[in-house]
Amino acid sequence: DARVSCHRHYRSRPTHGIGRFKYLLPKEAPKKRKDRVQMKAVNVGTEHEYGDINIQMTSYDMCLVEHFAKHVHRLCNRLSIRVNESYAMPTKTNEVLFLEERGSKMQLDAVLTTHQRVVQICGLSSTFAPILLEIIQSNQPEGVDLLVKEHTEADFKMRLKSRPELEELLAQMS
Amino acid sequence: ARAQPKKKKKVDVKREQAQKERMKKKIRKLEKAASEMIPIEDFMTPPKYLESKRVRSLPPLSSEEIERRVLLMKKWSLYKQKQDEAEKKAIQTLVASQQAALKELRLESEELYQAAIKRDEGLFPFERDGPNYTPPLPDYDPPEGKCTDITKVYTQ
Numbered sequence: 018d019a020r021v022s023c024h025r026h027y028r029s030r031p032t033h034g035i036g037r038f039k040y041l042l043p044k045e046a047p048k049k050r051k052d053r054v055q056m057k058a059v060n061v062g063t064e065h066e067y068g069d070i071n072i073q074m075t076s077y078d079m080c081l082v083e084h085f086a087k088h089v090h091r092l093c094n095r096l097s098i099r100v101n102e103s104y105a106m107p108t109k110t111n112e113v114l115f116l117e118e119r120g121s122k123m124q125l126d127a128v129l130t131t132h133q134r135v136v137q138i139c140g141l142s143s144t145f146a147p148i149l150l151e152i153i154q155s156n157q158p159e160g161v162d163l164l165v166k167e168h169t170e171a172d173f174k175m176r177l178k179s180r181p182e183l184e185e186l187l188a189q190m191s
Numbered sequence: 192a193r194a195q196p197k198k199k200k201k202v203d204v205k206r207e208q209a210q211k212e213r214m215k216k217k218i219r220k221l222e223k224a225a226s227e228m229i230p231i232e233d234f235m236t237p238p239k240y241l242e243s244k245r246v247r248s249l250p251p252l253s254s255e256e257i258e259r260r261v262l263l264m265k266k267w268s269l270y271k272q273k274q275d276e277a278e279k280k281a282i283q284t285l286v287a288s289q290q291a292a293l294k295e296l297r298l299e300s301e302e303l304y305q306a307a308i309k310r311d312e313g314l315f316p317f318e319r320d321g322p323n324y325t326p327p328l329p330d331y332d333p334p335e336g337k338c339t340d341i342t343k344v345y346t347q
Binding site for chain 2: 065076079096105106107108110112113116123126144145146147148150151152159163166178180182183186187189190
C-alpha cells in the first residue's frame, strides 16, 4: 500500500490516505475447497431444461480428442448454451499383450493411452437437445467415442484421488 | 474375586471409548483436508522434450511453391467457410421447421403439444462410437491375448 510504504502518514493533511484503492474493489470470496458439491440444477420441470449434462469424448488419439472438445465447446458458445466446465479426465494406460503363434510367452504388442475430455453444459432445452446431438454426431471424427449423460456425483468422485486411510478408518468404525 | 471382573468391564469400556474417540478425531482430521484431483498426465510434458533444443532446418522454398501454398490456403479457407455457413443454415432451418411443426401441433391439440415439449427421459445416456476409416474385416482371426490396465493409481 502507498500508505504503508512511506513512513510518515500526515494524518492532518487532506492528502491522508491518498493512493488507497483496495477498499473500492469487490470483496473476494475466501478460497473454497476443491471438494465442491456440484449444482443439482433444473432437473425438475416437465418442460425445457435438462440439468448438468456431460459430453464425454474418449479416444486413443489425444490431438483428435482435444480438437473435438474445443470444437464442441465453441459450438456451445456459439449456440449460447451455458458451459459449466470443460475438463480432462485422468488418462488410462493399457498394455496389450498377445500370444505368439509358436510359443507360450505373451509378447508385448503396444501400450495404448486412452484420453477423455468432458464438456459440461447446463440449461439445454428439450426441443434443442436432439438438434445439438445431431450436429455433434455429424462432426464426430474417426475413432472418437461420444457419450452424453447426466452429471452425477460419482462422475465427480472419479476425478478425485482415492483415500485408502480414510476408507480404512471408516470401515473400522462401522 | 468379585471386584476384579468389575474393573475389567470399566477399563475395557473406557479403553474402547478412548479408542473410538481417537479414531473419530483422526477421521475428522482427514476429512478436513480437501480431497485432491488426480493430476492429468496429458498436460505434463515428459522431460526428454524439454531438454535439447535441436532446431529443424528446413530447405528454403521457391516463390512458386510459396504462391501455390498461399492459393491453396485461400481455397481451403473458402471451402471451410462455405461448409461452416451451410452448417449454420442447417441448424437454423432445423430449428425453424421444429418451431413451425410445434405451432401447428398446438393448433391441433394442446395436450399433444404439452407432451411434445416435455423432456425426453430416454435420451440420456446417449452413446455413439466414432466412425472408422475401414470397416472390420469379415474373416479376421485375431491372435489370443489380453489387455492389462497399468494406469498409475494416485492416493492421498
